[in-house]
Amino acid sequence: MENAVANPQTATVITPTELLEHWQGHRSLTRRVIEAFPEKELFEYSIGGMRPFAAMAQELLAIAAPGMKQVASGQVEELNEEIKEATTKERILALWDQSTEEINKYWAQVPEERFRERILTFGKYDNVVWCTILYFIDNEIHHRAQGYVYLRSLGIEPPAFWER
Amino acid sequence: MENAVANPQTATVITPTELLEHWQGHRSLTRRVIEAFPEKELFEYSIGGMRPFAAMAQELLAIAAPGMKQVASGQVEELNEEIKEATTKERILALWDQSTEEINKYWAQVPEERFRERILTFGKYDNVVWCTILYFIDNEIHHRAQGYVYLRSLGIEPPAFWER
Secondary structure (H helix, E strand, C coil), rough: HHHHHHHHCCCCCHHHHHHHHHHHHHHHHHHHHHCCCHHHHHCCCCCCCCCCCCHHHHHHHHHHHHHHHHHHCCCCCCCCCCCCCCHHHHHHHHHHHHHHHHHHHCCCCCCCCHHEEEEEEEEEECCCCCCHHHHHHHHHHHHHHHHHHHHCCCCCCCCCCCCC | HHHHHHHHCCCCEHHHHHHHHHHHHHHHHHHHHHHHCCHHHHHHHCCCCCCCCHHHHHHHHHHHHHHHHHHCCCCCCCCCCCCCCCCCHHHHHHHHHHHHHHHHHHHHHCCHHHCCCEECCCCCEEHHHHHHHHHHHHHHHHHHHHHHHHHHCCCCCCCCCCCC
């Protein structure tokens, strides 16, 4: 990346508010992917020894609001991917909506300069805050796309990728 | 997103140089996913009626450097997903490396303020430049993750998602 380094660009590309909207747009699509699964397949269907999509959704729930809580408060949160109450599609969707509100709430508490500070998310992952949040988003896109393959192989048309 | 809108945040989260590094990190991972496929399966293996991973890689090649060329020059580029020379894994990887250089070259030509201007990418997709580039990245993560499922179902361990 020689060219880029030779000519460092420092202007604003994305503001915090835009990054939140980008994430919530993705989260709205992921919600529709969860909805597209039949109840049984959400918890049981898998390909190549991978986890069922419900387990991936639980991971995403475990990361999103608790991760943003740590960004906002500075207090280390625990990563707990076993969400006991996430036992039905309806419950997962309710937890998803609750996370949506929590993310917005914590985001509004984050001072602007915080986005460029380092953080040890869940006491384990050392990175700058904006990189950490992009990682949350990228991880969500990654697992959601795996859900797309599950749906396709079940003969179910997934929601369009570009609709947020 | 009431909280966010009530308290708009306008500081820099991500600079252009950081966005380029983020993208090239993802592209380096996607390259390793292409490499992980056996030659035949790269071009033929599919699940649920989806495209083989070679066709997805061709789409990513068709978008990345030509998309950045348009960002840099302002001249509308054509979206041409049928890349005739991409007929072997070796050729795809060579085209991938060539794109890496082209992206860096075009990126260095982009004035900072350009990232917040509107663009009609490939004469079809109307959006702000930074959103357009994030869309390129998100689309790559999305298809690459589908490649992960193909690899897993072929009994091949894909490269770790978090290594860039």
